Amino acid sequence: VLGVGLIGGSIGLAARTRADACVRGWDPCREACERALALEAIDELTPDAASAVDGADAVFVATPIGAIVDTTRLALEHAGEDCVVSDVGSTKRLICDSLADQRFVGGHPLAGAETAGVEHARADLFDGATWYLSPAPGTTGVLYERLHGLLRRLGALPTAIDADAHDRMMAIVSHLPHVLANLLVAQAASLFADGDRAPGLPAIGPSFRDATRVAGANSAIWTDIYLSNSDGIISAVDELGRRLEVVRRGLAAGDAAALASWNEAARRYRDALLGAAIAGGPIYELRVSVPNRPGVIAEIALALGRAGVNIVDMALSPSPDNRQGVVALWIAAEERAARARELIAELGFPVARA
Amino acid sequence: VLGVGLIGGSIGLAARTRADACVRGWDPCREACERALALEAIDELTPDAASAVDGADAVFVATPIGAIVDTTRLALEHAGEDCVVSDVGSTKRLICDSLADQRFVGGHPLAGAETAGVEHARADLFDGATWYLSPAPGTTGVLYERLHGLLRRLGALPTAIDADAHDRMMAIVSHLPHVLANLLVAQAASLFADGDRAPGLPAIGPSFRDATRVAGANSAIWTDIYLSNSDGIISAVDELGRRLEVVRRGLAAGDAAALASWNEAARRYRDALLGAAIAGGPIYELRVSVPNRPGVIAEIALALGRAGVNIVDMALSPSPDNRQGVVALWIAAEERAARARELIAELGFPVARA
Numbered sequence: 275v276l277g278v279g280l281i282g283g284s285i286g287l288a289a290r291t292r293a294d295a296c297v298r299g300w301d302p303c304r305e306a307c308e309r310a311l312a313l314e315a316i317d318e319l320t321p322d323a324a325s326a327v328d329g330a331d332a333v334f335v336a337t338p339i340g341a342i343v344d345t346t347r348l349a350l351e352h353a354g355e356d357c358v359v360s361d362v363g364s365t366k367r368l369i370c371d372s373l374a375d376q377r378f379v380g381g382h383p384l385a386g387a388e389t390a391g392v393e394h395a396r397a398d399l400f401d402g403a404t405w406y407l408s409p410a411p412g413t414t415g416v417l418y419e420r421l422h423g424l425l426r427r428l429g430a431l432p433t434a435i436d437a438d439a440h441d442r443m444m445a446i447v448s449h450l451p452h453v454l455a456n457l458l459v460a461q462a463a464s465l466f467a468d469g470d471r472a473p474g475l476p477a478i479g480p481s482f483r484d485a486t487r488v489a490g491a492n493s494a495i496w497t498d499i500y501l502s503n504s505d506g507i508i509s510a511v512d513e514l515g516r517r518l519e520v521v522r523r524g525l526a527a528g529d530a531a532a533l534a535s536w537n538e539a540a541r542r543y544r545d546a547l548l549g550a551a552i553a554g555g556p557i558y559e560l561r562v563s564v565p566n567r568p569g570v571i572a573e574i575a576l577a578l579g580r581a582g583v584n585i586v587d588m589a590l591s592p593s594p595d596n597r598q599g600v601v602a603l604w605i606a607a608e609e610r611a612a613r614a615r616e617l618i619a620e621l622g623f624p625v626a627r628a
Numbered sequence: 629v630l631g632v633g634l635i636g637g638s639i640g641l642a643a644r645t646r647a648d649a650c651v652r653g654w655d656p657c658r659e660a661c662e663r664a665l666a667l668e669a670i671d672e673l674t675p676d677a678a679s680a681v682d683g684a685d686a687v688f689v690a691t692p693i694g695a696i697v698d699t700t701r702l703a704l705e706h707a708g709e710d711c712v713v714s715d716v717g718s719t720k721r722l723i724c725d726s727l728a729d730q731r732f733v734g735g736h737p738l739a740g741a742e743t744a745g746v747e748h749a750r751a752d753l754f755d756g757a758t759w760y761l762s763p764a765p766g767t768t769g770v771l772y773e774r775l776h777g778l779l780r781r782l783g784a785l786p787t788a789i790d791a792d793a794h795d796r797m798m799a800i801v802s803h804l805p806h807v808l809a810n811l812l813v814a815q816a817a818s819l820f821a822d823g824d825r826a827p828g829l830p831a832i833g834p835s836f837r838d839a840t841r842v843a844g845a846n847s848a849i850w851t852d853i854y855l856s857n858s859d860g861i862i863s864a865v866d867e868l869g870r871r872l873e874v875v876r877r878g879l880a881a882g883d884a885a886a887l888a889s890w891n892e893a894a895r896r897y898r899d900a901l902l903g904a905a906i907a908g909g910p911i912y913e914l915r916v917s918v919p920n921r922p923g924v925i926a927e928i929a930l931a932l933g934r935a936g937v938n939i940v941d942m943a944l945s946p947s948p949d950n951r952q953g954v955v956a957l958w959i960a961a962e963e964r965a966a967r968a969r970e971l972i973a974e975l976g977f978p979v980a981r982a
Contacts (some may be wrong), residue, residue: 384833394917394978399954446816449930451839454808456894457871461864462800463897479738481842483902485805487943487956488835490895504879510815511876515869517811522865525858534851540810541844543817548837563748572933575926585925589841589943598752602841624748 275299275334276323276345281362281383282336283395286315290426291397295497300326302337310392324352332424335361335515339498343372350375358417364495365444365503366437371437371475373410379421380437381410383430388491401429410439445506449499450514453507455489480600534544548604558611559628560603562618570623571601577601577617583610602628629653629688630677630699632664635716636690636735640669645751652678656691664746673736678706686778688735690713693852697726704729714772717789718849719798719856720762720791727764733775734762734791737784744846762791799860803853804868807861809843809939812836834945834954853970902958912965913982914957916972924977925955931971937964956982 275282275289278301289292289295299316300323301307310316320326320358327333327349335346342363349359350373360381363369385403405425409418427434435443462482500507524532548557564570578585589602605611618625629636629643632655643649653670654659654677664670674680681687681703691699696717703713704727714735717723724734739757759779763772779786782941789797816836854861878886902911918924943956959965965981972979 322823374827391980394980396917396978401952443819446819447814448833448838450815451812451835453811453872453875454839454893455835455898457868458800458805458808459894459897459901461804461867461871462901465797465800479802481805481809481845482801484810484838484841484900486898487838490891490893493888493891493895496891497884500879500887500891501882501884504882508876508879511872511879513815514811515872517815518865518869521807521811522862525854525862525865528855528858530851530855533854534847537810537844537847537850537854539844540813541847543813544809544840544843547813547816547840563750564694571939572926572929575929579926598755624750626745626748 275316275581276326276349277335277337277341278306278315278392279336280390280394280399281385281390282334283310283313283315283392284385284397284399285334285362286310287313287395287397288400289312289424294423294425298326306392307475309396309545312598313395315392315395320321323348323567327352327357329354330357332421333357333359335359338495339363339365339369339502342369346378348374350377352542355376356417358421360407360412360421363502364448364499365441365506365617366406367506368502370410370437374412374414376410376414377417378410379413380406380410380442381425382406382408385430389406398429400425403430405430405432406435407432408435408439408440435569436587441503441506442509445503449503451506452488452491452496452512453500453511455486459489462486474557480589482603483591484589500587509606557604557606558608560611560615560618561628562601562603563598563624564601565598567600573621574601574603574618574623577621578614579612581617583614583617629670629690630680631655631689631691631695632660632669632746633690634744634746634748634753636688637667637669637746638739638751638753639688639716639782640664641667641749641751642754643778644668644671645783646783647778652680652684660746663748667746667749669746669749677684677702681706681711683708684711686775687711688712690711692849693717693719693723693856696723700732704731707731710771712768712775714761714775717804717856718802718853719795719860720760720789721795721860722765722856724762724791728766730764730766730768731762731771733767733772734760734764735775736760736762736794739784742890752783754779759785759786759791760794761783761786762789762794787828795857795860796863799857799864803857803861804864806845806850807854807865809840813840813843816840834943837945838943859976889918911958911960912962914959914965914969914972915980915982916955916957917952917978918955919952925973928955928957928972928977931975934967935967935971937968937971 275286278299278622286297286299289297297316298318298320299310300320307319311319333349333353334347335342337345342361346361359377360379362381362383364382366380383400383403383405385399422432585603591600607613615625629640631649632653640651640653644651652672652674653664654674659814661673665673687703687707689696689703696715700715707713713731714733716735716737718736720734733869737754737757737759739753776786939957945954959968970980
């Protein structure tokens with residue numbers, strides 16, 4: 275494992291405990307190395323990347339994106355003929371294009387970007403997580419199969435995807451939302467650009483807060499992501515521009531029927547995407563009005579927990595004075611959502627299906 | 629009160645219990661009227677809008693936006709010289725432009741769009757909520773002052789704002805995020821337009837889910853909002869287009885420094901907007917890795933609740949298999965955030981400052 279942060283450390287932990295692997299680790303940061311060793315994420319530390327790779331069956335390059343190509347080249351140089359080399363970068367096209375080697379398979383586990391650092395590494399980080407694999411046309415079958423099997427033992431769901439398709443998809447479902455969050459906060463801030471902030475302004479509602487939650491995400495990571503998928507993001511931006519133009523025309527024409535059907539279509543798309551993304555079928559949304567005192571969310575979560583109803587997703591929208599709010603709860607399966615509604619009503623909180 | 633849904637019913641409840649008012653109500657929907665009466669949101673039902681208004685000191689028009697202008701005209705026709713008439717529409721310019729009467733003051737309480745229907749009405753719905761008021765140049769001072777005083781007794785914070793400025797602001801902080809949510813789900817859905825959905829696709833991450841939470845919001849309400857602020861939304865869309873063009877150029881040029889500083893600025897904007905929006909100073913974000921079993925959120929919320937640490941905002945991002953996840957918690961005030969971090973660490977969950 276070259277690069278022992280959250281992802282590299284978790285690969286090490288999972289490989290050691292679930293695949294009986296002997297894990298050698300290396301990281302340019304001495305402190306990360308020693309922490310990884312102390313946390314038993316790796317068996318042994320090596321003085322350089324080359325000796326970590328020497329004699330390995332599989333190599334994972336888990337550095338920041340900007341260092342992946344160079345580190346992987348080095349790994350391929352020192353790895354044996356029968357060693358599979360993969361990476362964990364959030365974008366794939368540039369990396370795969372730069373590393374035409376039959377031992378290399380591009381990878382991207384969808385897990386754990388939130389808490390960086392090896393101290394948050396966990397053996398179960400990849401359980402049930404999609405792990406995209408982008409093999410090159412010349413990738414050796416036996417090495418791809420070994421990597422696939424190893425990832426299964428780590429708990430992940432390896433899914434082959436063309437590097438181009440991967441980056442086009444990520445541009446839409448991840449990178450573009452980050453770009454828009456950044457633009458929305460800038461646009462809202464420009465309302466007050468003269469420094470003359472009127473009292474009570476701005477009134478940031480839940481829709482704005484949700485839309486901008488990822489604004490200004492970790493620059494060290496995201497600058498690399500933006501640059502390494504700039505083509506894909508530009509395409510996504512251009513497509514968004516065309517879609518904005520259509521909405522703009524509907525607004526300019528005052529076309530109520532077109533706007534309503536556009537909005538209804540969005541509802542269906544969202545339900546379909548959410549439903550497809552989460553195992554267990556369609557998701558039902560409940561909205562609960564609650565006083566915003568400590569313990570209320572706990573009370574609701576406990577009541578649902580006692581009844582075995584799991585909360586798939588949750589969003590709390592506080593009122594301006596923080597004294598009350600609305601909790602949106604997403605529950606999988608209709609009968610569980612109905613049960614949740616009963617339980618919450620029994621607690622005395624107004625609750626409705628959204 | 630003309631229109632006794634969630635907002636009208638809550639005005640009635642608050643006016644009756646907090647301002648000793650006698651509240652007459654009318655609604656075109658007979659069922660809503662009877663429910664409002666049963667819930668004691670109003671004292672008496674009238675057979676038509678004109679008789680509800682007759683002899684009133686203050687009239688609130690709380691119908692859907694599309695009916696506000698006509699209903700308010702009717703109210704102004706039958707209201708006395710000394711009666712203030714207001715509305716609760718989410719957009720203000722078209723309404724205020726259509727109702728040049730010195731007794732009329734446009735209004736927009738920022739509360740309770742989530743759970744429609746008089747059955748969710750509450751006397752405390754407006755506690756601490758900004759209630760925008762857009763007086764016309766000719767509005768009678770004594771009537772404006774009466775409305776302001778009444779809203780204070782309802783618990784709200786009346787804030788005067790020019791109707792144009794109101795709609796420009798709402799276009800950016802509310803309407804544009806709704807438009808973008810709709811476009812993002814459509815764009816993501818188009819990835820699978822050929823119906824050939826590969827296994828494991830799409831991988832909807834937390835950024836996408838947050839950005840699209842309001843996609844396809846209630847069409848009956850939102851079509852009216854879009855149409856009644858089409859100019860403002862078009863301007864916001866155009867400004868976003870210009871900002872997208874700047875980012876597009878940065879991406880095309882591969883300008884890492886520009887992208888990083890743009891991203892850092894977004895982080896500052898977001899912190900400033902969040903901090904300004906929520907009383908109690910700057911907000912600190914903690915990210916906690918948790919197993920996604922029933923009761924975990926409850927456990928954390930309870931521990932924080934016992935220590936008097938309130939959770940301003942919360943977002944749970946489940947892993948693909950729903951067995952684990954990351955909870956983002958927003959806590960006001962640095963020392964409370966630090967205390968929350970200690971408490972969560974004591975529970976054994978990995979926690980970090982975002």
